[in-house]
Amino acid sequence: MKGFGILVLFYFYCSSSLVAQDGGVLFPDSCFRVPEKYRNDYGKYRSPLLFYNGKKVSNSRDWQKRRKEILERWNKMMGQWPALMTKQTLTIVDSTAREDFMQYRVRFYWTPNEETEGYLLIPPGSGKKPAVITVFYEPETAIGMSGTNRPNRDYAYQLVKRGFVTLSLGTSGTTKAQTYSIYYPDINNATVQPLSMLAYAAANAWYVLSKVPCVDSSRIGITGHSYGGKWAMFASCLFDKFACSAWSDPGIVFDNSRENINYWEPWYLGYHPKPWRKRGLITKENPARGLYPALTAVGYDLHELHVLMAPRPFLVSGGAEDTPERWKVLNHSIRVNTLLGYNNRVAMSNRALHEPDKESNEIIYRFFEHFLKATSNGLAQRPE
Numbered sequence: 001m002k003g004f005g006i007l008v009l010f011y012f013y014c015s016s017s018l019v020a021q022d023g024g025v026l027f028p029d030s031c032f033r034v035p036e037k038y039r040n041d042y043g044k045y046r047s048p049l050l051f052y053n054g055k056k057v058s059n060s061r062d063w064q065k066r067r068k069e070i071l072e073r074w075n076k077m078m079g080q081w082p083a084l085m086t087k088q089t090l091t092i093v094d095s096t097a098r099e100d101f102m103q104y105r106v107r108f109y110w111t112p113n114e115e116t117e118g119y120l121l122i123p124p125g126s127g128k129k130p131a132v133i134t135v136f137y138e139p140e141t142a143i144g145m146s147g148t149n150r151p152n153r154d155y156a157y158q159l160v161k162r163g164f165v166t167l168s169l170g171t172s173g174t175t176k177a178q179t180y181s182i183y184y185p186d187i188n189n190a191t192v193q194p195l196s197m198l199a200y201a202a203a204n205a206w207y208v209l210s211k212v213p214c215v216d217s218s219r220i221g222i223t224g225h226s227y228g229g230k231w232a233m234f235a236s237c238l239f240d241k242f243a244c245s246a247w248s249d250p251g252i253v254f255d256n257s258r259e260n261i262n263y264w265e266p267w268y269l270g271y272h273p274k275p276w277r278k279r280g281l282i283t284k285e286n287p288a289r290g291l292y293p294a295l296t297a298v299g300y301d302l303h304e305l306h307v308l309m310a311p312r313p314f315l316v317s318g319g320a321e322d323t324p325e326r327w328k329v330l331n332h333s334i335r336v337n338t339l340l341g342y343n344n345r346v347a348m349s350n351r352a353l354h355e356p357d358k359e360s361n362e363i364i365y366r367f368f369e370h371f372l373k374a375t376s377n378g379l380a381q382r383p384e
């Protein structure tokens with residue numbers, strides 16, 4: 001009976017009275033503008049508008065073929081996902097009334113053989129609502145209840161206060177074990193690169209969140225910082241049901257000189273059987289192993305994944321790892337959007353430090369409001 005009562009409360013809260021939201025908050029247009037210094041500078045990166053055989057992409061029909069080619073190539077290199085789990089719904093473990101919103105601890109399978117627990121936050125108000133999935137090392141940080149000194153990472157809490165349904169997820173078990181990721185079918189015999197499996201888990205989370213009665217499934221985004229930024233980036237690029245995405249300083253390109261842009265580690269794109277390499281920068285004595293060195297040896301880079309977002313919007317909330325120079329790589333995504341007839345779909349803000357701050361987070365929240373929330377005329381500012 002307790003579970004039934006929680007379920008009734010859950011459905012009731014999705015349809016309770018509307019709390020007025022401020023519709024005047026705008027996303028700064030400056031985040032869409034490439035600085036003059038980097039305009040039309042595409043860096044050293046291979047153009048995504050060339051098929052792998054060298055043929056040029058000339059129109060939107062060509063692009064659909066090229067997009068499929070990129071996705072198939074990367075999935076083949078990283079390992080094919082298991083079938084997506086589209087039919088399940090969230091199991092409600094318990095509920096808490098917090099301030100003016102409801103918090104539910106929930107459980108679902110995010111891989112075929114692994115359940116996870118997270119937190120679903122639901123604001124008051126009637127009708128279908130936009131939603132955002134937040135991802136990090138554990139789910140408590142994003143709801144503002146981690147008990148650790150990690151300021152300005154409470155994305156789920158801040159967004160629910162702005163009228164978004166939020167689902168906070170994290171890899172609590174593997175974070176405690178310092179293996180940090182998802183390994184399928186197990187950590188000793190992974191057949192999919194762990195960062196790709198994190199994206200797969202987020203795709204399954206999209207399906208369970210889309211079935212929450214008060215969620216508009218066409219308006220679900222995803223965000224995270226650093227580790228969570230990598231996770232959000234791969235999830236939104238590899239799974240096209242995410243309407244938009246914001247990535248806080250994940251390192252949006254491969255860079256062997258930056259310790260925080262560590263895609264070579266075994267829990268990202270450098271999986272190899274244990275014993276694992278010593279954590280840290282790649283050196284002659286401590287080389288990268290697995291897929292990562294094979295990718296970089298022949299010129300693959302993450303801009304090929306970014307362009308899979310087009311024409312869906314994304315924001316890079318850049319810090320120490322993603323400086324203004326990263327516009328060189330983002331120019332490739334702008335170019336694809338231009339080919340498709342879209343503008344203002346690629347955005348970047350910048351701060352000095354890797355750590356997020358209130359100002360950089362405010363831009364993230366405005367980004368989601370701009371693209372996922374309804375405007376005064378009742379239309380949503382989201383991809384056509």
